[in-house]
Amino acid sequence: MLTAHLHSFLGARVSLRRQLMTTAVGSLALALSSKLLMLLTSVLLARWMGAENYGVYVTAMALVLLLAVPTGLGLPVLIIRLLASYRVHEQWGLMRGLLTRGNQVVLWASLLTVALAEGMIWLLSTNLSPDKLASFSLALILVPLTALGAMRSAALRGLHHVILGQLPESVIMPGLFLGLVGGWCLVNGDGVLSPEVAISSRVIATGVAFLAGALLLMRRIPAPLRHAAPQYEPRRWMQSTLPLLLVACINIVMMQTDVLMLAALHSSESAGIYQVAARAAELVAFSLVIVNMAIQPSIARLFASGEMIRLQRIATLGARAAVAVAFPLALVMIFWGESIMTSVFGATFGRGAIALAILSGAQVINAATGSVSDLLNMTGHERDTMIGMIVGIVANVVLNFLFISMWDIAGAALATSVSLVLWNVVLVIQVHRRIGLAATAIGPFSFRKRKHNIESCVQSKCRT
Incomplete structure (x- = not known):
């Protein structure tokens, strides 16, 4: 047996x-x-x-x-x-x-x-x-x-x-x-x-x-x-859709606020140049996107079955894989960004190099914090994701309004980077508080001591 x-x-x-x-x-x-x-x-x-x-x-x-x-x-x-x-x-x-x-x-x-x-x-x-x-x-x-x-x-x-x-x-x-x-x-x-x-x-x-x-x-x-x-199950579905809707809206607003505010406060040309820099910087964190796509269904399944040790292992390995790919790509964007922008997109786009460097650095931190939003959303803690992202979007709008008027494209990049790091830090804390997992590439510290409490919480949630 x-x-x-x-x-x-x-x-x-x-x-x-x-x-x-x-x-x-x-x-x-x-x-x-x-x-x-x-x-x-x-x-x-x-x-x-x-x-x-x-x-x-x-x-x-x-x-x-x-x-x-x-x-x-x-x-x-x-x-x-x-x-x-x-x-x-x-x-x-x-x-x-x-x-x-x-x-x-x-x-x-x-x-x-x-x-x-x-x-x-x-x-x-x-x-x-x-x-x-x-x-x-x-x-x-x-x-x-x-x-x-x-x-x-x-x-x-x-x-x-x-x-x-x-x-x-x-x-x-x-x-x-x-x-x-x-x-x-x-x-x-x-x-x-x-x-x-x-x-x-x-x-x-x-x-x-x-x-x-x-x-x-x-x-x-x-x-x-x-x-x-x-x-x-309309009542159950509706209870989850509202915070998930707000999370999705906040996420897309955060992604597009800088472009729209640049177009409104400066010009369509600034928005176009910044969009190119932002898309190039996203290459830095594309490994995190891959990790999220791969582990999303497994997070829900492992949490539903109470397999928290395996879930922690997946979260840690995913974050480490993401940052291992992101870091060298960020160095390329930071040190050779201007050459990339001008040679690939044209001389007009060269002034987006500073924005590319700032955004690339922020994407490394984004990758290092791991699949924080998916860990919360796939385990029924979407309200915590919503709170963290509200903090980020408020900071994003306020900082974009202040920085764009002072530094144009670079200001939009700085505002977006600060808000991105801020909401990731908030979500890392919430993942640890709610489900006892360490989401970052550093890995768990006191996870084993909290294992029985976590599994008891999961079993209680599954019964409800």
Whole structure:
């Protein structure tokens, strides 16, 4: 009997390790492909459009992200967490009910959001140039596609198809988008690429990626889920969606506040140059994105089954892997940032080098703090994530308002970096307080002493 239990335990450890390694390697390949496609697209768009037109394009994309995330109502994160938990307990009816009701709610919310946004654009039409007016209106088509695409991606990841969940947005969309804008420029010779053409190409590429993702999900739905009668837990779902919605909104606002405030307080050219620097700095922390994608479903499953030692091990190894990749990339961005910006994007973008250096340093700290938000969100402590990120976004808005007026692009980078570090520190503290885990690359100190208390807390939460 003891031997059988030992083999079962060792087999489970090997299976989890193999699954995480496979997912991590696949996510790495997708992330590298996506980043290369996005970087190449950014380079070509910056050259083909110029700083002014490119600034209009990135402002429109920032507007889409600001609108698409709230229409998701926090449901993508909830779907990943609950699908993993429901599958452990074979609650197929609840899984189907969550997917059905979630997509219905997001569809109607996105359509309402688009209608309200179009009304606001019409009211402000006298203050917008014709190219901005057309670009912003056209970009609104992306809102429902983006929101529903996030739901589909979350469903695949919650069903442990992490790689397939990322494929449409990571490879299909950027690859097709690059092909469309590249083809237009080849056909039109030396013509300048307008924001309207770029956004139209983005809409087509996103639509194709959405259809491909829907087909992947239909083929990967388990048979028991396909034939189960839908069941609903609206009260439980609503209790979690509000803080998750606020977390998602705060996160996207933090990502786009600097771009929008630069466009408002300075110019579209400053916003375009800063956007290039920010996207380049994101390469520093792309390893953390890979880690988060790989371990999200496992966090929910291990927490639901009370396997806290294994969860701590995954959290520590993930943070260490992320910072090991981030640190050398940050050194490249800091010491050779100006050469990269000018040689790749053009001489106009050289003044974004200081912003690139500041943001790269902050991304190293971001990677070193580990998967803090996922550890809280996947274990039912999304309210703590919300509190930490509220601290960050308030600091971000205030500091951007102060620093942009003084230092332009560098000021926006400094404000964003300070707020990013601040909210990560707050979340690290909350992870330790709530679930007793050490999220950072340093690893645990007193975890073993608190093991029994943690497991008792988990068992109590699972019973409720």
